[in-house]
Amino acid sequence: MFLSLRSCKASACAVKESLLSFMATKSRFQAIRGTRDLLPPETALWNRVEETAREVFCTFGFGEIRPPIFEPTELFARAVGGDTDIVSKEMYTFEDRDESSTSLRPEATASVCRAYIEHGMQQLPLPVKLYYIGPMFRRERPQKGRYRQFYQIGAEVLGGSDAPAIDAEVIEMVMTFFDRLQLPGAQLEINSIGHNADNCRRGYVTQLKSALEKVKDKLGADSQRRIETNPLRVLDSKLEHEQPIIATLPKIADHLCDECKTHYAAVKHQLEMRGVLYRENWRLVRGLDYYMRTTFEITAAGLGSQNAVCGGGRYDGLVELLGGPPTKGIGFAIGEDRLILSLQEAGKVPTVAGRDVYIAWMGEHAHATAIRAAKTLRSAGISVELPPTEQKFGKALERASKLNSRYALILGDNEVAEGSWTLKTLADGTQQKVTEPELLEFLKRHRD
Numbered sequence: 001m002f003l004s005l006r007s008c009k010a011s012a013c014a015v016k017e018s019l020l021s022f023m024a025t026k027s028r029f030q031a032i033r034g035t036r037d038l039l040p041p042e043t044a045l046w047n048r049v050e051e052t053a054r055e056v057f058c059t060f061g062f063g064e065i066r067p068p069i070f071e072p073t074e075l076f077a078r079a080v081g082g083d084t085d086i087v088s089k090e091m092y093t094f095e096d097r098d099e100s101s102t103s104l105r106p107e108a109t110a111s112v113c114r115a116y117i118e119h120g121m122q123q124l125p126l127p128v129k130l131y132y133i134g135p136m137f138r139r140e141r142p143q144k145g146r147y148r149q150f151y152q153i154g155a156e157v158l159g160g161s162d163a164p165a166i167d168a169e170v171i172e173m174v175m176t177f178f179d180r181l182q183l184p185g186a187q188l189e190i191n192s193i194g195h196n197a198d199n200c201r202r203g204y205v206t207q208l209k210s211a212l213e214k215v216k217d218k219l220g221a222d223s224q225r226r227i228e229t230n231p232l233r234v235l236d237s238k239l240e241h242e243q244p245i246i247a248t249l250p251k252i253a254d255h256l257c258d259e260c261k262t263h264y265a266a267v268k269h270q271l272e273m274r275g276v277l278y279r280e281n282w283r284l285v286r287g288l289d290y291y292m293r294t295t296f297e298i299t300a301a302g303l304g305s306q307n308a309v310c311g312g313g314r315y316d317g318l319v320e321l322l323g324g325p326p327t328k329g330i331g332f333a334i335g336e337d338r339l340i341l342s343l344q345e346a347g348k349v350p351t352v353a354g355r356d357v358y359i360a361w362m363g364e365h366a367h368a369t370a371i372r373a374a375k376t377l378r379s380a381g382i383s384v385e386l387p388p389t390e391q392k393f394g395k396a397l398e399r400a401s402k403l404n405s406r407y408a409l410i411l412g413d414n415e416v417a418e419g420s421w422t423l424k425t426l427a428d429g430t431q432q433k434v435t436e437p438e439l440l441e442f443l444k445r446h447r448d
């Protein structure tokens with residue numbers, strides 16, 4: 001990412017200076033704190049997770065959206081909330097060359113809603129169902145399960161109704177996905193936070209605030225501050241000594257208006273109809289006004305304190321807040337890094353991918369034949385390692401085993417002249433003679 005510095009001259013000098021000091025200390029480049037390289041064989045697991053998401057989401061009628069990874073800062077300030085830690089402290093913000101403030105996305109719901117409005121998607125058959133997969137950026141303190149560049153798999157349903165069946169189906173979809181991956185210990189928690197426009201949430205927040213005022217002295221500094229700025233977030237606190245105090249606070253479930261109560265009961269009923277197990281957690285909240293009614297979170301095993309792998313909820317006011325038409329919305333975001341960590345902890349790790357065939361060739365004619373054979377086999381989906389230079393057969397076989405190859409195809413000029421090739425099975429050392437068409441047939445038959 002090139003940041004625009006006001007003076008190009010100054011920028012060139014700065015780059016030169018840092019390069020010189022870099023060379024003087026002979027330090028090596030390293031990935032920036034909180035970012036990391038995903039490497040094979042782990043990336044095979046990432047691909048499997050993403051393929052599974054695509055397959056499952058597709059069966060629920062979702063299509064993929066790929067929004068840009070940077071947007072106007074103001075979009076996130078409005079959608080995520082200017083007072084939140086994400087916007088006030090954690091965004092990577094830079095001034096672009098036209099001096100407009102731009103930020104790397106800390107989440108993608110804002111972008112999806114922006115795209116919905118920008119492309120007039122309310123004209124499409126509703127609801128519009130979209131999913132995304134990609135990196136997000138937050139300047140948090142890096143630790144296990146928490147990175148500065150992390151990945152989310154998320155989905156949004158926009159422009160439908162607020163039928164409880166939509167909430168339940170979205171949750172069913174995530175749980176189906178987790179089930180397909182055999183995610184260990186996936187636990188769904190749900191709550192309803194009521195409706196902001198009705199009296200239920202406002203009435204509740206007033207009561208919560210006055211209850212909090214009474215115990216203010218016993219709370220930590222963060223919670224004390226939140227009594228004023230965002231009292232619902234106090235319920236979120238993980239501080240040990242605040243837990244018994246929070247347990248005595250008024251609960252939103254006792255304050256829901258009739259409509260919200262009915263909606264919540266129906267969501268639970270719809271989940272039961274779908275065989276989705278849930279636990280109710282009255283402390284599950286979202287801090288922003290446009291979030292309403294259904295909120296949910298899913299935790300998984302093997303993650304320590306960063307054990308939330310998915311957060312979601314209904315946000316009927318967000319599209320309008322961003323300048324679009326009144327639009328119902330519900331969605332979720334899965335933390336892909338944590339999902340992968342949990343799968344790894346459970347031992348669901350792919351083995352190092354080997355090769356099907358290693359071609360050990362010697363001689364000019366054999367090289368030409370080897371190139372042709374590699375092409376034919378690869379187009380049949382067979383993985384082939386073709387060494388770029390001639391190797392002695394002993395050396396070639398050694399390398400074939402190191403690369404975890406199943407077979408070595410031995411091609412010397414004699415084999416090529418006779419049209420009879422040697423195929424060696426590396427596991428047991430047996431050899432057989434095959435013609436070119438027989439080789440393809442054999443490999444196809446013995447594919448696992």
Ligand code: ATP
Nearest residue numbers: 140145146147150308309310311333334335337338
């Ligand atoms: P957390 O409880 O970890 O702070 P959050 O409430 O900030 O999560 P959301 O903004 O709802 O999380 O994002 C949804 C999911 O994205 C989280 O449940 C988590 O799995 C993942 N996630 C959020 N921040 C990070 C991060 N810095 N590194 C890795 N994963 C993250």
Ligand code: MG
Nearest residue numbers: 085086138140
């Ligand atoms: Mg967070």
